[in-house]
Amino acid sequence: MVLRSRERGRVGHRRLLIRQRLRTSYGGVRHFPPPDPRPRSCSHANVRILPLPNRVRSTLAIAAGIVTGALLVREHRRRETAERFAAAGLEALLNAVDANDSQTGAHVRRVAAYALVLADALQLEEHEMNVVERVALFHDIGKIHEALFDIIHEHSHLTPAERRAIATHPQRGADVLAPLTPFYPDLAEGVLAHHERWDGTGYPRGLRGARIPLSARIVMLADTFDAVTHNRRYRNGRGAASAADIIASGRGTQFEPDLVDLMLLPPVFDRIVDQARAFSRTPRTKGHDRRRGEREHAPDVTFRWRSELPAQTAQDLASPKSL
Secondary structure (H helix, E strand, O other): OOOOOOOOHHHHHHHHHHHHHHEOOOOOEOOOOOOOOOOOOOOOOOOOOOOOOHHHHHHHHHHHHHHHHHHHHHHHHHHHHHHHHHHHHHHHHHHHHHHHOHHHHHHHHHHHHHHHHHHHHOOOOHHHHHHHHHHHHHOOHHHHOHHHHHHHOOOOOOOHHHHHHHOOHHHHHHHHHHHHOOOOOOHHHHHHOOOOOOOOOOOOOOOOHHHOOHHHHHHHHHHHHHHHHOOEOOEOOOOHHHHHHHHHHOEOOOEOHHHHHHHOOHHHHHHHHHHHHHHHHOOOOOOOOOOOOOOOOOOOOOOOOHHHOOHHHHHHHHOHHHO
16 A cells, blocks of 8 residues: 655645645744634624615615605695684684774774785785785784773773773784784784884884884884774874875884885875775675685694683583583
């Protein structure tokens, strides 16, 4: 039997190749570091995230877009329904003003028409014009309070105490409109400020200059024009020329100078006078109620009046026996 060298043959040749790989350029044997005795934890640095195929990524992106779009559409519909409900609330409030005092209802509509002429002359955007219109329509809603009803309907001149009571109607009106602030954030603020003066001597907060909301500054002028030109219970109305003189005398003190100059420009002032004549010629009729006969979904809301009642009274109202 012939004995071969351990370095010959297939097995021996493989062993030789392994030893050659382990030798370094210095002729020694390559030493490997000993294994780390500490337990190895799986961290984000050790984890290799395999890239997703393009088809899977595009599918996930489309699915995410569909879900996001559905959520946005749902939120938009809920917001639209709530806004329609708030608009219906404003119409109900305006009808309440008419029911309480038809003269006040006619007054706020005239003021709104004059204020829109000024807003158009200022070239305001549609949203700003809508703000002006709403503030004009509801600037006197605080006067429907029971504490002011008898004072407003008296035919004699107001006493100082009665004037102080009347001066509370901007705050009362702002309080009435406060629940609608999420939908109409400028409404209550404009109603509250419609008796402020440019020189800071108005009420209720004594705002001065540009700190007064623009909608309130416009409504002040329109309100003054209507107060002068239409009959009141204790005096007769005067002509448009008298109203122009009174407004000009309040330039820089009661009214913003630039707005006074704009209002008294012949083209603008003539449009306001035309609006006043149109109201005097055409008797006001109740407009068509676009919601009558239409069934619409309205959000289920909880009114706050029950929370202000005593606990026992609220419990009695909620019980079936009280129905």
